[in-house]
Amino acid sequence: MKEQRYTWIKIAGTLITGAGILKLSSFLLRNVGPENVTAIPAYLISIAVMLLLAAFLGEEERIVKLRLGWKVFFTGGWYILAVSAVFLLMLGIGLSQEKQLVFSMPAFLCFTVVCVLTACFEEIWFRGIIQGILEKYGKGRGLSVWKTACITSALFGAMHLVNLLYRPEYILGTVTQVLYAFSLGMILSMVVYCGGNIGAAALLHAVFNFSGSLSQVFLGGSAGLEGDMPAASAVFILVLVMPGIFFARRRYKKYHIELS
Numbered sequence: 001m002k003e004q005r006y007t008w009i010k011i012a013g014t015l016i017t018g019a020g021i022l023k024l025s026s027f028l029l030r031n032v033g034p035e036n037v038t039a040i041p042a043y044l045i046s047i048a049v050m051l052l053l054a055a056f057l058g059e060e061e062r063i064v065k066l067r068l069g070w071k072v073f074f075t076g077g078w079y080i081l082a083v084s085a086v087f088l089l090m091l092g093i094g095l096s097q098e099k100q101l102v103f104s105m106p107a108f109l110c111f112t113v114v115c116v117l118t119a120c121f122e123e124i125w126f127r128g129i130i131q132g133i134l135e136k137y138g139k140g141r142g143l144s145v146w147k148t149a150c151i152t153s154a155l156f157g158a159m160h161l162v163n164l165l166y167r168p169e170y171i172l173g174t175v176t177q178v179l180y181a182f183s184l185g186m187i188l189s190m191v192v193y194c195g196g197n198i199g200a201a202a203l204l205h206a207v208f209n210f211s212g213s214l215s216q217v218f219l220g221g222s223a224g225l226e227g228d229m230p231a232a233s234a235v236f237i238l239v240l241v242m243p244g245i246f247f248a249r250r251r252y253k254k255y256h257i258e259l260s
Contacts, residue, residue: 007137010057011130015155018125019162021049037110043117050124059132063124063198072195077204079247080187083240084211091215102220111217112210119205126156126185127192127201135193145193146252153185173229180241184208186248194255 025042054060074081095101134148157178164174188201195201 003137007133010133011155014053014057014125014129014133015159017053018046018050018121019159022046022121037106039114040110040117043114043121047117047121047124050121050129054124054129057129057133059129062132062192062196063128065196066199069195069197070200072191072197073200073203076191076194076251077187077200079244080184080204080208083244084207086240087211088214091211094215095218098218101218103218108217111214115209115213116202116206119202119209122156123188123192123198123202123205126152127188128198130155131189131192146249149186149189149193149248149252152189153182156185157182170228172231172234176229176234176237180237183242183244183248187244187251190248190251190255194251 022042025045026039051060051063054063131148131152134143134151135145137143138145138148160177160181161174163170163177167174184205188205191201191204192198
């Protein structure tokens, strides 16, 4: 019981630390958007703090394994790549009908870097530290890696509810984000578990963020920032992304067959 309590204290502390340092660094650097250059040092500071926390909690080993396991980027992350391709296709169709486009190469480069840094930060935070803590705790206690992935992904999805504090009118959009973040988290959890390389998960995460938010670069950062998400868009995204849970489960079972 004492060990169980300590495990959840570490998880709670990790959640608070991650959310706190991200908010604090953004506030100090006056980060106003992913295309703003001040977002870069904000995320660099956040990543540094999370790496220190990982070392303090003894989870740094699973984070620094970057030399091997890149094959899983395609074998385990193909669904994310496919969804990202659909997002880019839909963006291309939408932009072809848009008359007022705004594009800046510096903003594009900054946006790309921020997508990568955001993904690195969140993967260290969730698939690195939190999932690592749960997997260690689950050994010998009947808590499978699949269950730890479910818990980690649920926390990852729930984190996005914080968006309601800044945009209380964005209810449907936030709920949609929570749900597809859970599905994304399940795939990424299996990528880390089966490949042992958190870098592959971070790169897949970055590709997903890039393809889903690229419209901000062409629309001056105003895309999707007014009102709630249209119901048709929410349904389209969920139908496209949520099956990822099924494919994550298949990957999990296949990996265990390969091990036996």
